[in-house]
Amino acid sequence: MSYVIKGETCDWEVVIGLEVHCQVISNAKLFSGAATDFGAEPNTQVSMVDAAMPGMLPVINEECVRQAIKTGLGLKAQINTTSVFARKNYFYADLPQGYQISQADQPIVGHGTLILDMADGSTREIGIERLHLEQDAGKSLHDQDPKRSFIDLNRTGVALMEIVSDPDMRSPEEVGAYLRKMRSIVRYLGTCDGNMDQGSMRCDVNVSVRPVGSSELRTRAETKNVNSVKFAQQVIEIEATRQVGIYDNGGEVVQETRLFDSQKGETRSMRSKEHAHDYRYFPDPDLLPLVFSDELVAEIKASLPELPDERKARYVGEFGLSPYDAGVLVQEKDTAMYFEDVASGRDAKMAANWVINNLFAVLSDRGVGISDSPVTAADLGKLLDLIADDTISTKIAKDVFEAMLETGDAPDKIVEDKGLKQITDTGAIEAAVDAAIAAGEAQVAQYKGGNEKILGWFVGQVMKATQGKANPGQVNKLLKEKLDD
Amino acid sequence: MTDDLTPLTISDARDGLEKGDYSATELAQTYIQAMEAGRELNAFITETADIALERAVESDARRAKGCVAGPMDGIPIAIKDLFCTEDVLTTAGSHILDGFVPAYESTVTANLKNAGAVMLGKTNLDEFAMGSANITSYYGPVKNPWVADTGPDAGKDLVPGGSSGGSAAAVSGGLAMAATGTDTGGSIRQPASFCGITGLKPTYGRCSRWGTIAFASSLDQAGPMTKSVRDAAIMLGAMAGHDPKDSTSAPQAVPDFEAALTGDIHGLKVGIPKEYRVDGMDPEIQALWDRGIEWLKVSGAEIVEVSLPHTKYALAAYYIVAPAEASANLARYDGVRYGLRVPGDSLDDMYMNTRGEGFGEEVQRRILVGTYALSSGYYDAYYIKAQKVRTLIASDFAKAFESVDVILTPTAPTPAFALGEQQDDPVAMYLNDVFTVPTSLAGLPGISVPAGLSKDGLPLGLQLIGRAFDEETLLRVADVMEISAGFTFHHGAED
8 A cells, every 4th residue: 555665775655746737617818818729720819918919918817716716615725815916937938928927925725635535445635735826838839840949829828727735645546546536626616627638737746755754855856747647657656766766875856847758757857957947926016916705705615516525425325335436436527427327216336336347347448438438327227227127137237238338229129139038937937947957866866965056057057948038036946945845 | 381380288279179270180280290390309219190190180070070089189199109009110119129010009099099189109218118318219319309508518418308208308399299108217207397398197007008018017107298287187088097908907987187277276285295305405406396385385285294204215116126027027028929039049049139139228237137136035135125115105105195185396306417418327317216206106196397497497397296096186286386387388598
């Protein structure tokens, strides 16, 4: 469970904090009216403000503020009704203003918590230090021309929420759980689409190491712009090993920004100390402090959807699911909705088993999400109904499920077409039972001699004779009655 | 053409246009000729005679149809080249904005345009409004139309003050009936004083900053530069108003400022801040100030001594806050998207080449000062400290305004000086703003009214400072002072 790096002189543990950048779902940018659609033609979603034309001024987009408050509430965090935008100054070609409008000392959201659902069903609380609103930069395209770089300002000024964790994580596994949980929460809230592959959620990974048992915080290295859960976990392993190696050799870790090279599987120093940025933060004089009422916060709070933690608790409490199963089901809102459709009016545990054990395997094989599931919730529900009313056995149901995947047909149609309906007619089963007993004199003798396990042989014979369609319960009951006579 | 129309004020012209004594087109033509004849002053960076005539014709057409847009309709004005004007070169007096033609119109100039004002051209200014003598412009210095009769500067070319030096010279020299200016630490009031005209810096937030090239965002404020206090009232009414595109623009109604000019200041209390009697003050300035006090007293106002104890820290605080903001505001001029680009081998080289060539010495100095003041390790000692001083200065004024309605001070410590003077010592140059900067830091309205001549025959202004968003009282007192001063509008030796 615990993640320990063996060093030459001692064992080391890793201390991890994340800065997650979530692109806010909003129609317009943080301080301009330009659109925010992903994948638009370069430089088609750029206002005069985004391009930092002379004399242009930012005006806060209230929708982005509401989204930040919503996210803060989702993280059970303190909402600051007064916050301040500051300029973070640095030069880059895709940063037209020459500064990013961000929040420094006074962020919109203060301390909160995020609960990790670990694979063993346990949970861990991770502190959220803050959430602040800031502008995204544009994109520099270095691969379009041998000599020149091209700039796309579509992303310039899009609202980001930077969510900073406390240095509370101790393993790649926890970091994975953190990122998945964060994604889950923002998707539930509808404040960020959480698509790491499109860059709408990305993270900076802060890693330091310390001897196991120590409580010190040693110098950390920050790896910027990591864009998948897998990469974040890789970064931690690479960094932990690198840093332990440095200490083992009597060196000191340098506080620096590093870049992850997923091709080579290494991190590299991004800028040397003499190029270290001094961002010269100061309050943006173009903007008044951002002030809103407690009533607004209350109104947004009242409109929050059920979030994964609450939903999980409900699944455990109401449906009797295990915390692990509940955790798995609530992670994606769409999955939870699917599950609830299947479970509605049915045995929830059975529904959970089918979704987790059968459907998930298929989805992962096919590499599709729940929204592209080849089996609809309604059809899976019908399949469960066929089991519940003894139309088919669980074993046959698995064959029907396979057929559903292949044909896309409804389960009742498949059962009908293939004649898979379970035999519950006592007379028909009794005939097969009698035939089996008659054919197995030796086995009958063994049974009478005390070998109850031999009963399975009789069941097998009956099932063979009925092509597996006999109701197993009835078969067992009848066999026992007749053999015990 | 009939009589010379250039001595007319806005209020004169409003009445003359109304009566049909002349047309807006005739007014425009008169001023276009004056503008062309006065090129020697270098007051304009860009002349827009075609636009002026076009708008004048439109104005006459409106008048003919009986739908005059207001008192500014048909009034020929100059626009400081810090306001972005659609399809018209906008330079901020800087090389770095070479060829920059905005696709948008600043809110203030749009308001004026909608009020029917006729734009004659874009006036020269200190580069990015940084300066007090209009000598930092890439487009060369502006000459003050005034000439000293006697004294060491007799007959020499004088500076018009800055940064709105082109606007001040244009109005003073009769090249425009009025002009827009911007004031960050005194850039309307000080050149108004140097050129013998009226210059009003409104309350911060009164006029939108949208589309005006930023120098120091928390201080920049547009205002009118005119031949009379009445004209300032009329023109401010057309410039001001809440603008949702500027978050710092105040949601305040725009009153009829001209209606505030009742001529009656009986019972008003005028504060005289003792801290403004700075050591080594020019006795001429002191005498002028005393005369101003006397005029207001005679007009029925009560004179009250007030204390603004933190005044002595104002200039230092200003020269931290303004450059700090400027260092960020000017970061966008990087050669990437518009204006000048001087190529380099890398992005950093291109930045250095572009900004090194594109910005003049004073602008570079302020960017460096501002960058330093915001640097890690110095931020608390400089920027934060300066902001604290700013708060103290604002509360000094707030306290003073508990007992007075306006405050009277000199506008500038000296009359206009000769071109070439004070140029080697930036700090000496900064001292020009000593009386105007505190008002700016406090965000309060201030107006400079020409009040007399120096012994060498150069104009001197007195400054009145008002409560936030009480430009009406300010203008009322200024109007009375203007009448008392009986300032004669002449340009010294050349006239």
